[in-house]
Amino acid sequence: MTLEIEVHEDAVAAAARVAALASERASRASSTFALALSKAPRALLSGLADGLPWERVVVFQVDERVAPAGTPERNLTALLDALPPERVRPMPVQERDLERAASRYGADLPPALDLVHLGLGEDGHTASLVPDDPVLEVDDRPVAVTGPYQDRRRMTLTYPALAAAREIVWLVTGASKRAALARLLERDPAIPAARVAARRQLVVADADAAAR
Numbered sequence: 001m002t003l004e005i006e007v008h009e010d011a012v013a014a015a016a017r018v019a020a021l022a023s024e025r026a027s028r029a030s031s032t033f034a035l036a037l038s039k040a041p042r043a044l045l046s047g048l049a050d051g052l053p054w055e056r057v058v059v060f061q062v063d064e065r066v067a068p069a070g071t072p073e074r075n076l077t078a079l080l081d082a083l084p085p086e087r088v089r090p091m092p093v094q095e096r097d098l099e100r101a102a103s104r105y106g107a108d109l110p111p112a113l114d115l116v117h118l119g120l121g122e123d124g125h126t127a128s129l130v131p132d133d134p135v136l137e138v139d140d141r142p143v144a145v146t147g148p149y150q151d152r153r154r155m156t157l158t159y160p161a162l163a164a165a166r167e168i169v170w171l172v173t174g175a176s177k178r179a180a181l182a183r184l185l186e187r188d189p190a191i192p193a194a195r196v197a198a199r200r201q202l203v204v205a206d207a208d209a210a211a212r
Contacts, residue, residue, distance in 0.1 A: 019047025124191025128154030
């Protein structure tokens, strides 16, 4: 496994770099390009909207809050506002049987996502793989449901789905992420993010997050 880091001047430049990487990878793909997005800042979504060959890109969600459609809490709200909605595959978090919905979403995923964008929480979580939740131990399915975290249950890709990805690009910005980023780069297994085991990983950070 490789975990490299690039440091950019600010959050906007870092987001633009992630969008450019996704565009480059999608442009070179010989078939449908499967992109999975976590909670994404506006700068990243704008870059993706303008740069991807949308006729052969499909966007899956890395994770989603169990919350009403259209609310700002939902990651999907920003995705549908910025990207071609017909290319987005929403996580079915409004269904009554969340476990069955997660199983169905997992069955619709490709065997390996081409590119996964991940963020990093101050507590070291990524996707909705959050500290002390049983979801961290799920190893038999690609999508699972968490317990409450910050007042919401979540649907999330699991470690096996992330490990199978062809490439993971982390976007980490802001001074508040500095300690968590240091632990990720050290591969500290005490934080959930450091347990992501995809072979090819790149951290794109801004100067504030990467400062020591």
